[in-house]
Amino acid sequence: MIHRYKNNGYNIVLDVNSGSVHVVDELVYRILPFVEDLMKEGRKDAGAVKEAVLDRIHSAWAGEEPVNAADEEISEAVEEILELEAEGLLFAPDIYENYVYDFKKRRTVVKALCLHIAHDCNLACKYCFAEEGEYHGRRALMSFEVGKKALDFLVANSGNRVNLEVDFFGGEPLMNWDVVKRLVEYGRSLEPAYNKKFRFTLTTNGVLLNEEILEFANKEMSNLVLSIDGRKQIHDRMRPFRGGQGSYDLIVPKFQRAAESREQLNYYVRGTFTRNNLDFSEDVLHLADLGFKQISVEPVVAPPEADYSIREEDLPKLKEEYDKLAAEMLRRKREGNGFQFFHFMIDLEGGPCVAKRLSGCGSGTEYLAVTPWGDLYPCHQFVGNEKFLMGNVEEGILREDIRDQFKCCNVYAKEKCRDCFARFYCSGGCAANAYNFHGDVNATYDVGCELERKRVECAIMLKAAEM
Amino acid sequence: MKHIKTLVTRNLKESMKKGGCGECQTSCQSACKTSCTVGNQRCEKAK
Ligand code: SF4
Ligand code: SF4
Numbered sequence: 001m002i003h004r005y006k007n008n009g010y011n012i013v014l015d016v017n018s019g020s021v022h023v024v025d026e027l028v029y030r031i032l033p034f035v036e037d038l039m040k041e042g043r044k045d046a047g048a049v050k051e052a053v054l055d056r057i058h059s060a061w062a063g064e065e066p067v068n069a070a071d072e073e074i075s076e077a078v079e080e081i082l083e084l085e086a087e088g089l090l091f092a093p094d095i096y097e098n099y100v101y102d103f104k105k106r107r108t109v110v111k112a113l114c115l116h117i118a119h120d121c122n123l124a125c126k127y128c129f130a131e132e133g134e135y136h137g138r139r140a141l142m143s144f145e146v147g148k149k150a151l152d153f154l155v156a157n158s159g160n161r162v163n164l165e166v167d168f169f170g171g172e173p174l175m176n177w178d179v180v181k182r183l184v185e186y187g188r189s190l191e192p193a194y195n196k197k198f199r200f201t202l203t204t205n206g207v208l209l210n211e212e213i214l215e216f217a218n219k220e221m222s223n224l225v226l227s228i229d230g231r232k233q234i235h236d237r238m239r240p241f242r243g244g245q246g247s248y249d250l251i252v253p254k255f256q257r258a259a260e261s262r263e264q265l266n267y268y269v270r271g272t273f274t275r276n277n278l279d280f281s282e283d284v285l286h287l288a289d290l291g292f293k294q295i296s297v298e299p300v301v302a303p304p305e306a307d308y309s310i311r312e313e314d315l316p317k318l319k320e321e322y323d324k325l326a327a328e329m330l331r332r333k334r335e336g337n338g339f340q341f342f343h344f345m346i347d348l349e350g351g352p353c354v355a356k357r358l359s360g361c362g363s364g365t366e367y368l369a370v371t372p373w374g375d376l377y378p379c380h381q382f383v384g385n386e387k388f389l390m391g392n393v394e395e396g397i398l399r400e401d402i403r404d405q406f407k408c409c410n411v412y413a414k415e416k417c418r419d420c421f422a423r424f425y426c427s428g429g430c431a432a433n434a435y436n437f438h439g440d441v442n443a444t445y446d447v448g449c450e451l452e453r454k455r456v457e458c459a460i461m462l463k464a465a466e467m
Numbered sequence: 468m469k470h471i472k473t474l475v476t477r478n479l480k481e482s483m484k485k486g487g488c489g490e491c492q493t494s495c496q497s498a499c500k501t502s503c504t505v506g507n508q509r510c511e512k513a514k
Contacts, residue, residue, distance in 0.1 A: 019479040023472045077470045088480065089473060095480065112493035163490050163511070199492075348476040352508045355487035357479075367493045379495060424479060430495075463474060 002091065003421035004032060007461040008327050014460060015084075016421050018092035021348060022084070023464045027069050028077050031057070035081050039091050050078045096354055097412055106407055108365040109159035113150055113166050114380045115370050117142045117173040117180055122207045124242045127274060127300050127308060140372035141176040147183040149393040150370045155194050157396070167201040169369075169380060174208035184220045201225060203270075205239070206251035206258075214258055222266060226255045229271040230283020230297065237276065238308075256291055264293040268342060271297040274308035278317050281325040288332070288339045296342030299451060301381060303436050312447055319454045326458035330465050346425065346459035357411075357424045363431050364390070364406025364441075378406055378441075381432030406431065408442050416444040422456045477510075488512070 001016040011029040013022040024032070031053055038049050054074060057067050067074070084090040120139045121128070151166070158164055166187065168180050180202070187198040202217055203225040217224055228251060229235040236246025259267055269292045273280035280297055287295045299318075302309035310318070325341065332338050351357075361367070364378030371383055374393040382388040391398035411417035411428045420426070426449075431441040433448050490511040 017479065019476050021474040021476055023474070025470045028470045080468045080471050083468075084471065084473070088478075092480065096483070109489070111489065161489055163492075165493055347509055348474060350510050351477055352491055352510050353482035353487060354479050355483070356489075356491055356508065356510075361495050362493045363495065366489070367495060467472060467474060 001094070001419075001421065002032065002036060004029060005457055007323065007457055008330065008465070010461055010464050012457075012460055012464055013090075014421060015090050015092055016424065017094045017096075018089055019348070019351075019424060020084075020089040020092075021460055021464065022090070023467065025077075027067060027073065028081065030067055031074070031077060032081065035078065036091060039085065044082075044085075046079065046082050049082065050075045053078050096358060106359075108403070108407065109161055110154055110157040110366055110368060111161045111164055112362065112367040113154050113164075113370055114169045114367070115142065115147060115150060115166060115183070116170065116372055116380070116383060117147070117168050118171040118176040119372050120175050121171040121205070122175065122241070123172070123205050123239055123247055125205075125239045127238060127272060127302060127306070142179060142370075142372040144179050144182050144186075146370075146372065146374040146393065147179055148186055149374060151183065151187050151190065153393045153396060155190055155196055158196065162195060163197050163199060165199045165201065167203060169203050172205055172207070173202060174204050174213065177208070177213060181216060184216075188220075199223070203227065205247070206254050207247060209251070209254045209258065214261055217258075218261055224258060224262065224267040226251075226258060226267060226269045227271070228252070228255060228269050228287065229273070230277070230280070231286045234277045234283055235271075238272070238274065252290065259292055259294075266294075268294045268296045271295075272300050273297055274300045274302070275310055275314060276308055278314055279321060280318075281321040281328070284325055284341060285328065293339045294342075295339055298343065299448070301430065301433050301436065310447055315447065315450050318451060322451075322454045322458050326462055330462060343455045344459040344462055346456070346463060348460075348463055354424070357427055360406075360410035360428045361430065363409065364388075364403055378402065379432065381430075382435075405441060409434075414442060414444055416449070420449070420453070422449075422453045425456045425459075426452045482510075 003014045003016060005012055011024050011026065013024050013032060034053060034056055035049060038052055043049055054071060057074065081090060118141050120141065154164055173180055184200055191197060199222040200220055201223040202221045205227045229238055232248045235248045239247050241247055255269060269287050271283060273283065277283060284295055284297050299310050300308060326344060329338065329341060367379055369377045369380045369383050370393060376390045376392055376397065377383045377388050378390065388402060390402050397403060409428055409431045411423040414428055417423045417428055429444055429448055429452065433445040434443040435441045437445045491508050
């Protein structure tokens with residue numbers, strides 16, 4: 001299976017199953033689908049393929065735009081295609097399906113926890129899935145005791161995995177900062193005895209961020225996620241204080257300081273776009289203009305009835321925005337003023353193995369969320385929905401049926417993903433989105449898919465442009 | 468090649484052989500918290 005597209009002046013061909021990426025001229029771009037058909041019919045003899053292609057160009061394509069190339073040129077192009085096919089870099093067969101015959105039998109370990117350190121918040125963001133930190137429930141702060149049990153649970157259920165990830169999340173985790181610090185200390189104390197390595201992440205809205213916190217975070221947190229949506233009017237509209245006034249002016253200088261203190265690495269300024277700012281590329285560029293080098297701005301996960309949720313009719317505009325952003329990023333990069341956009345980052349050379357690419361996002365299996373009182377949910381997006389309560393840090397996983405259901409959130413278990421060119425980059429999409437829109441964690445959420453495919457196309461284009 | 472330029476990529480088929488150690492980052496944990504993308508994760512062994 002190949003995926004062929006044009007973006008920013010490049011003709012790109014992705015060979016889905018081998019993961020190879022080719023930049024081709026117009027001639028090859030035109031004849032590839034036809035060669036693919038011939039391959040499918042099992043016609044691999046070079047002479048026969050060339051003849052069939054020439055035949056087709058001279059006759060059947062009469063109605064189409066003519067291919068302006070001499071016969072020798074066309075033969076040469078066909079030869080190049082066949083050479084890549086022989087090397088396994090074009091039309092590679094899908095050999096992976098057999099490896100993942102029974103997802104439910106797959107043994108999984110827990111290796112990442114999202115700790116809801118505080119179900120409370122000092123902002124009142126409009127789209128907050130945590131409902132201003134309250135998560136459909138009471139306000140609460142996680143006690144050190146509960147957090148400690150969570151870390152013990154993680155270590156005990158992580159098998160022989162060394163790297164464990166713990167995200168301090170909220171609400172707003174800085175509202176319970178003391179417990180965060182003690183948990184980091186406790187986690188570190190477990191490392192030598194159990195041969196584990198904790199990677200901590202702190203996600204914050206910045207309101208309480210200060211030098212002392214930053215110093216600790218720079219020492220202990222592998223990643224810092226700083227929530228900001230972009231332009232002042234956009235940010236302040238969606239991320240006000242409870243009294244209604246905006247938070248932009250307060251947090252921007254703090255975030256700039258944080259980014260500099262981390263030498264512009266291992267952090268993200270993280271924003272959400274909604275129907276209210278479909279021109280989100282402006283927000284990304286605004287963040288870049290503020291000096292941030294690691295930027296992530298992503299579509300909101302929201303129920304369809306929310307007035308700010310993204311709809312199908314917004315797709316053309318959003319796709320255009322991604323294209324625009326990619327082209328502008330390339331321009332800035334060439335000027336020596338580049339930045340990273342999380343969703344356009346793709347690692348073609350050192351990216352993950354197939355096993356990882358097939359296994360889905362990990363929610364409900366290797367990744368769990370922990371509430372302030374120690375309940376376990378498949379991920380932060382499901383917290384508070386009792387149907388997905390899986391157990392607690394004391395007794396562990398009590399609902400294996402839920403875990404088994406989440407094991408099926410991957411590209412070979414989902415009908416639509418099987419034929420999707422993005423399947424090895426996307427890994428099957430977000431279960432929470434699927435649930436919000438279709439009431440089924442194993443469904444695919446079409447609007448999300450369209451955007452994901454566009455992002456993969458842009459990301460690959462940016463790589464092709466580096467060549 | 469005259470008509471085709473190929474980017475250096477990790478061969479997915481080859482990665483079947485040695486992959487699956489599970490040490491790499493959990494997708495949602497990395498930054499986004501709303502969407503699953505694995506193409507940008509780095510293999511721990513490729514470091
Ligand atoms: S974009 Fe959609 S269809 Fe394609 S792999 Fe991802 S979830 Fe599946
Ligand atoms: S279900 Fe969605 S939000 Fe939850 S871990 Fe997976 S990708 Fe992330």
